[in-house]
Amino acid sequence: MKGLYIILMFAVASCTLCARITPNAYSTSTFDVLTYGAIGDGKTDDSNAFLKAWDDACGTEGTPTLIIPDGKTFMLQPLLFPGPCKPATITIEFKGTIIAPRAVEDWRFRQNKNNTWIKFSRINGFVIIGGGKVDGQGSAWWTKYPKKSDENKRPTAIRFYNCHNLTLNNLTHIDSPRNHISIDDCKYTSISNLHIAAPKDSPNTDGIDIALSTNVLINNSTIETGDDCIAINNGSSYINISSIFCGPGHGISVGSLGKDKMYATVEHVYVKNCTFNETSNGARIKTFEGGYGYARNITYEDIIVVRVKHPVIIDQYYDPKTDIIEQAVNVSDVTFLNIRGTSLGKNAVELNCDNIIGCTNIVLNNINIIRVDGGEAQSVLVIDVRFGRKEDHGSISATAIGMRLEPLDVRTNLLIRLDGPVDLILGTS
């Protein structure tokens, strides 16, 4: 304790010294976790050093930088890094590795509810860069709670709550117990050059989950996990995603929305130049029966699918329950433009639209997806409308969709190619 005190005094003293040498030194002050007593051997609990360094950086005017140095692995317990901070911008130069406790029993949840490992709260002007690595040590959690339905028992690795003007760049995230990154209630987030990885059979290990947030830009990243590469959830708008390599994983999803008959909205989503490699879904919108609200103005453009099970899918019957409520999240103004590649399943495009609310203004333009196993190509669109009229249509038109999907704007150059017989499924009534 005394040693730490001396180190702290020294840190303060040396900074004062810098400030005297150059008038602006305070604005570039750095706060290295090693100076605060972090060991970085991957075993010692370095939580207190990180918290103290954060307190000082967060309380400093100018443009402070907290440094997590290269070549060290810092073991951290679940932590809350609180704002608001004094400076207009606070930076974490993140070069080393942070690692969660290995065994589930060793996790000590403190201020955090037990749903998060590292939480950043109410920070405006926040930059995290540097090539560092975040290791959530998820495997013990996956073993202890293997079921997807146990999602809530496993913590999210990194959560940003109510952070504005947030930049995450050039980081690696692996093996979260649950989803790797949550963007909750944030405005103006820019995420780029990330690599997120977890085994393809790890449960609920989404890459990035966005909720209640606006103006989120995600680009130039590789995401390979056991669940959605990116999920855009309730309360999100102006989400711009580009140049993502996704796979394995479950694709880039809007939703799931409207669980437990709740109100949910997502709008103004733009996904461009993404590749899905061996994912279960590609471009997906998923809503629960019985919810309400809307998912609208969503575009997926310039997408390559490689051996994807459901390359293009709108599913308003996500995880169906037996009690049917005649209510649904309204899906409208959705464009799938320039989608090409191969499908592992028999369907290229699946529009599983609700019987009552349905999907409105769904544009499919220049879709060219062939079945992996080759064979003769045919136009196929699967519209699985449960409880709807059974109709037999070999081509796609508004009438094929009946009352539930209109108008379906099939513009030029629609080519949905799969082999086998035309497979238009309308549900049994």
Ligand SMILES: *[C@@H]1O[C@H](CO)[C@@H](O)[C@H](O)[C@H]1NC(C)=O
């Ligand atoms: C990522 O961080 C590493 C290590 O700090 C650095 O060498 C590299 O240039 C950075 N890359 C980008 C794209 O910023």
Ligand SMILES: *[C@@H]1O[C@H](CO)[C@@H](O)[C@H](O)[C@H]1NC(C)=O
């Ligand atoms: C988290 O806390 C809740 C109650 O606060 C408890 O029911 C649950 O078992 C805890 N989960 C874990 C993984 O500790």
Ligand SMILES: *[C@@H]1O[C@H](CO)[C@@H](O)[C@H](O)[C@H]1NC(C)=O
């Ligand atoms: C984000 O930053 C811009 C410019 O740096 C500033 O104008 C804006 O007020 C900031 N927004 C928030 C929510 O902090």
Ligand SMILES: *[C@@H]1O[C@H](CO)[C@@H](O)[C@H](O)[C@H]1NC(C)=O
């Ligand atoms: C990603 O977005 C950032 C802005 O946040 C931009 O500076 C960068 O050029 C973009 N990178 C690519 C590869 O589009």
Ligand SMILES: *[C@@H]1O[C@H](CO)[C@@H](O)[C@H](O)[C@H]1NC(C)=O
């Ligand atoms: C995109 O990400 C890759 C891999 O992380 C990196 O090498 C490249 O520099 C990034 N491109 C830009 C424009 O930042």
Ligand SMILES: *[C@@H]1O[C@H](CO)[C@@H](O)[C@H](O)[C@H]1NC(C)=O
């Ligand atoms: C969705 O977000 C809105 C606020 O935008 C909120 O009122 C509603 O309760 C949220 N729904 C769910 C399911 O959380």
Ligand SMILES: *[C@@H]1O[C@H](CO)[C@@H](O)[C@H](O)[C@H]1NC(C)=O
């Ligand atoms: C999305 O972000 C890219 C940069 O990554 C930018 O070029 C493009 O204009 C943005 N699109 C929208 C609709 O905001």
Ligand SMILES: *[C@@H]1O[C@H](CO)[C@@H](O)[C@H](O)[C@H]1NC(C)=O
């Ligand atoms: C499209 O995304 C890939 C990564 O999947 C990237 O290498 C390429 O540069 C991107 N193209 C454009 C035009 O942004």
Ligand SMILES: *[C@@H]1O[C@H](CO)[C@@H](O)[C@H](O)[C@H]1NC(C)=O
């Ligand atoms: C649809 O979303 C885009 C951003 O992806 C936005 O630029 C455009 O204004 C939105 N259109 C409508 C009609 O709101």
Ligand SMILES: *[C@@H]1O[C@H](CO)[C@@H](O)[C@H](O)[C@H]1NC(C)=O
């Ligand atoms: C797609 O994934 C498979 C299996 O994971 C891998 O062998 C292949 O190289 C990947 N393709 C690309 C283009 O990365």
Ligand SMILES: *[C@@H]1O[C@H](CO)[C@@H](O)[C@H](O)[C@H]1NC(C)=O
């Ligand atoms: C769904 O949204 C569309 C587009 O805003 C609208 O035209 C349609 O009436 C809505 N459907 C219902 C049932 O509210």
